[in-house]
Amino acid sequence: PVSREVLARVVGRNCNIDLVIDDIRAGLAGRPYELVSVAGGWQHRTKKVFGDVIHAAFGTAVGQGTKELSQSEALVLMCIAYFQPITRGELSSFFGKEVSRDLIGVLRAQELIASGPRSPQPGAPYSYVTTKNFLSQFGLDTLRQLPDFEALEDAGLLSKEKLLAGDIMSDFAGLQEAVEVEADE
Template sequence: MAETTRKRRGRDDEDALFDRELDHLPPDARWREWMNRVEATIFAASEPVGRETLARIVGKSCSIDLLIDDIREELRGRPYDLVSVAGGWKHLTRAPYADAIRAAVGGSQKAVDLTQSEVLVLMCIAYFQPITRAELSSFFGKEISRDFIGHLRGAKLIASGPRSPTPGAPYTYVTTKDFLLEFGLDTLRDLPDFEALEDAGLLSKEKLLAGDIPAGLAGAMGDEEAELVGDQLS
């Protein structure tokens, strides 16, 4: 307890010494310095940087959204951008340069290599979370094994959610922040529109909600259709 208090006081002392407001600078120079601080912090971070973190390095009256807009405007034409992902901002290279990066460093730029089956299960969890393994098995018309779920958990794309109110109170599964980061999503609201998937004939919301999945969802999809769904999420 005493150690926690000392750390908190140390942090407060650092904040007191750090000049966030920059009142001694003229407005244009102040704004430029705030932009530089924000860009430097995001550039140095290995994970997306959230609004709360950025608020600690700029003035109280500063609009972080406007700062980000100005930084992105300056990056226009550059091979990278500031992207809103997983609840924060991160420097990401632009898609047209993916081939050049692969040619230079080799391999895939994605941290996780997923099979089409894993993408389909992950998509189902994303849209219908919290969801149990038994419910996933029902959707796909075949057993979704513990090992299969364990691989997605090991990749940190899903985690245990609240226990289901069904008999036996099994664990449910939900997607994680790493899932958002892997697929370049800011929030789950950025998932591909369900209606678009229905229009493409890949999913039927009514059948899913009713549990009416003739021959199983996976069995009803060919490899080409599964790849289309994967492309929607990648």
């Protein structure tokens, strides 16, 4: 995504960036792509409704070049997104079993997470936080756009008690549906 600062350098500091963006968006109306606000900047993206047609035209599979997350990876990423900064030990307590360095390595390799501040716990373990790439991949401008944790609890899709007891797996299917629905909106 291109930040407002870069856009201001390109179009001139005296221009109203919001008006320029509105003009670009209006010019793209009816086309298969749009200008979207993600990860603190603006990005030109294909509209979801045209994705399958474009992939078929170029003979590529949807999602080709991107690795789909396993259920374990998605769960760990969800916990990092909601509870960051969080250590691997804290993640392990959520799941009731050890979260492997390899799993963290997969998320780091995809640039979905990065090292955060050192924890004040004994030994000062690394903590993990989400990245701008995480925001971009999930179509979010900020973490505030994640589905509200308390609203998910109220809807019966998540339970903080189950999460703290290490029984997060039972909540994952409902949460995954809620995130997909909110992302489509």
